[in-house]
Amino acid sequence: MPELPDVEVFKRYVNSTSLHQKIESVEVRNTKILGGVSAGKLQSTLKGRMFESTRRYGKNLFVELDDGGWLLMHFGMTGRLKYFKDMDQDPPHDRFLISFENQYHLAFDCQRMLGKVDLIEDLEKFIGEKKLGPDLLELDSVSFRERFGGRKGAVKSALMNQQVVAGVGNIYSDEILFQARVHPGTEVGRLDDAALEKLFRETRRVLKAAIERGADPQKLPNSFLLSHRREGEKCPRGNGEIRKIKAAGRTAYYCPACQPKANC
DNA sequence: AGTACCACCTGACGGC
DNA sequence: TGCCGTCAGGTGGTAC
Numbered sequence: 001m002p003e004l005p006d007v008e009v010f011k012r013y014v015n016s017t018s019l020h021q022k023i024e025s026v027e028v029r030n031t032k033i034l035g036g037v038s039a040g041k042l043q044s045t046l047k048g049r050m051f052e053s054t055r056r057y058g059k060n061l062f063v064e065l066d067d068g069g070w071l072l073m074h075f076g077m078t079g080r081l082k083y084f085k086d087m088d089q090d091p092p093h094d095r096f097l098i099s100f101e102n103q104y105h106l107a108f109d110c111q112r113m114l115g116k117v118d119l120i121e122d123l124e125k126f127i128g129e130k131k132l133g134p135d136l137l138e139l140d141s142v143s144f145r146e147r148f149g150g151r152k153g154a155v156k157s158a159l160m161n162q163q164v165v166a167g168v169g170n171i172y173s174d175e176i177l178f179q180a181r182v183h184p185g186t187e188v189g190r191l192d193d194a195a196l197e198k199l200f201r202e203t204r205r206v207l208k209a210a211i212e213r214g215a216d217p218q219k220l221p222n223s224f225l226l227s228h229r230r231e232g233e234k235c236p237r238g239n240g241e242i243r244k245i246k247a248a249g250r251t252a253y254y255c256p257a258c259q260p261k262a263n264c
Numbered sequence: 265a266g267t268a269c270c271a272c273c274t275g276a277c278g279g280c
Numbered sequence: 281t282g283c284c285g286t287c288a289g290g291t292g293g294t295a296c
Contacts, residue, residue, distance in 0.1 A: 001289055032273080059290080077290050078274080093274085112273050114290060153266055161266095162291085171289045229289095249268065251288085 002075035002115075003059060004136060004167030005210035010073075010081050011056045014063060017083040018098075018106050019051050027097040033110055035072065035118030045069065045119055046098065057127055057135050058166025062120065069121055076114030082107045136167040136203055144200040148188050155191065155199070156184035157248035167207070170250045171226065176203050178225040183259040184247040229253045 002010070026046045028039035037045075050066040063071040073079070082091045083106050090097070096108035096117050108117055120126050133147055147164050148155075158164050159173040168176065177184050180202040182195065191199065206224075213219040217226050223236050231253075233242040240257025 003289070006289090074290085076273090077288070079290095110273095111275070112288085112290095114273065116291090151265085157266080160290095169289055174289095 001077070001171075001215075002079055003169040003172045004056075005172070005207055005215040007056050007059050007061050007075065007167075008137075008211045009215045010075070011054045011061055013081055013083070014051070014054050014061070014106070017104070018063075018100070019053070021050060021100040021102055021104075023047055023049055023051075023098055024101050025099045027099070028095075029097065030095040030113060032113045033095045033108065033115055033117050035116045037117075037119045042117070042119060046071070055123065057123070058132055058162055059169070060126075060132075062123060069119060070123060072116070072118040072120045072126070073108060074116040076110060076112060076116070078111040079115035080109050082109055131163045133161070133163050133165045136165050137207060139165070141197055141200045144203075145193065145196045148191070148196055148199075151188045153188060154184065154248055155182060155186045155188050156250075156252060158188050159203075160248060160250070168203070170252070171229075172206060172210070174229070174253050175225050176206050177259060178254060179206055181258050183261045184245070184252045184254055185261065225253065225255070 023046050026043045028034065028042060031039055034042070051063050052066045053064045055062045055064070059074060061073045063073070065071065083104060084090070085104050090105070091107050091109035093109045093111040094107040095110045095113065098106040108115065134143060144165070148158055151158055151164070156173050156177060159168050159176065160170065174184065176199065180199045182191070182199060210220065220226050225236060228234070228236055228242055231242060231244040235242055235255040235258060237255070237258055240255045242253050243256055245252050245254070
């Protein structure tokens with residue numbers, strides 16, 4: 001689940017629940033979700049501190065501590081956050097639990113444990129080391145075209161490559177390509193400036209619409225592919241039947257009628 | 265530079 | 281009911 005829109009929603013969730021309160025305790029329930037930091041270091045660093053602000057870059061969420069430094073959260077495939085008071089509300093796959101002085105808790109729930117929690121000193125350094133491309137909501141259309149220009153390979157692969165542009169994964173790449181009427185296997189080099197411009201606009205429109213609706217698939221417009229990700233399902237534009245293929249190593253859903261393979 | 269494949273994990277689902 | 285293979289929206293490594 002957690003692509004750019006989801007992580008942006010998590011960021012706003014942290015902003016509205018967890019800032020400016022003293023952290024009373026920290027519990028690491030499964031060390032597999034830790035990045036480079038040890039459980040002890042994480043506990044000693046967070047205890048007694050407060051969260052001051054948040055930042056998102058691609059699919060990464062950073063939470064700033066009141067004495068500098070950042071808590072990094074990456075949600076993998078199944079990560080999410082939950083803020084609650086009574087421990088009977090503790091989510092089922094709570095791997096990392098922060099307890100505040102106000103008796104509320106923030107849980108990092110991560111069923112498949114592919115998410116990561118870590119401590120970061122320098123955001124720019126982190127982004128540089130990961131070689132992340134620009135965040136998809138931060139770059140303009142010129143930079144977008146530059147990032148794609150001269151690349152080889154399939155457009156879906158490029159959209160999902162965090163080193164090209166950061167934030168989009170399998171689900172939203174399908175959505176963007178559907179909205180832009182581009183077949184997922186289209187070679188990037190076959191897209192002219194107009195097509196890249198269209199792709200850029202649809203990327204922004206899709207991501208922003210998803211964020212506005214809390215990244216909840218149920219709340220997205222019916223014109224979106226997202227809730228029709230089943231083979232044989234009718235295309236939301238009424239043009240064809242949704243098909244499932246392997247593209248860029250992932251399962252891609254698309255509408256052959258809206259997204260013809262003609263110019264791949 | 266790109267791609268294909270595997271690994272990391274748990275859990276849900278369909279077939280038998 | 282139970283067992284087994286397959287698959288799932290992410291990332292990173294390796295080999296080609």
